[in-house]
Amino acid sequence: MIDKNIRIAIAGASGRMGKTLIKLVLQNNYQVKLGAAIVSNYSKYNNIDVSKLICLPTPIGILTTNNINLVNNKFDVLIDFTNPSASIENIKTCCRYNKNIVIGTTGFSKAQKKIIKKKVK
Numbered sequence: 001m002i003d004k005n006i007r008i009a010i011a012g013a014s015g016r017m018g019k020t021l022i023k024l025v026l027q028n029n030y031q032v033k034l035g036a037a038i039v040s041n042y043s044k045y046n047n048i049d050v051s052k053l054i055c056l057p058t059p060i061g062i063l064t065t066n067n068i069n070l071v072n073n074k075f076d077v078l079i080d081f082t083n084p085s086a087s088i089e090n091i092k093t094c095c096r097y098n099k100n101i102v103i104g105t106t107g108f109s110k111a112q113k114k115i116i117k118k119k120v121k
Helices: 016-026 068-074 084-096 110-120
Strands: 006-011 032-038 077-080 100-103
Touching: 006 016, 006 068, 006 084, 016 032, 032 068, 068 084, 077 084, 084 100, 084 110
Parallel strands: 006 032, 006 077, 077 100
Antiparallel strands: none
C-alpha cells in the first residue's frame, strides 16, 4: 500500500455538491486530502479561504481559484461538478497535465459526449 494521500481538487467548489465534497475530503476518513478548490470565473467566492465556503471558524490555508492552470501542481485527481462547457475545458486541462478526472456533471450534448469519448481513449 502506498503511504501517500491523493490530492483532490474540486471544480464547482462553491456549489452544493462542491461544498459537500470539500467537507467529506476534509473529514480525512480516506487517504485523500484537499489540494485545490476551483470556482467559476464569475464566482464571488474567488480567492477566499475554503473555510469560508463551508462555514469553518478557522482558515485551512487553501484559497479558491478560478484558474485551474494555477493549481495544476496541487492535485492528482479533479472531481468536477460544474456544467457541461466547464467540464469539457477541465477535461482538456486534465489531459494536458496528465491528471485524472471524475465527472459528476450531467447534461452533456451529443457533441460534448464525442469530445469526452475522444479524450478518454
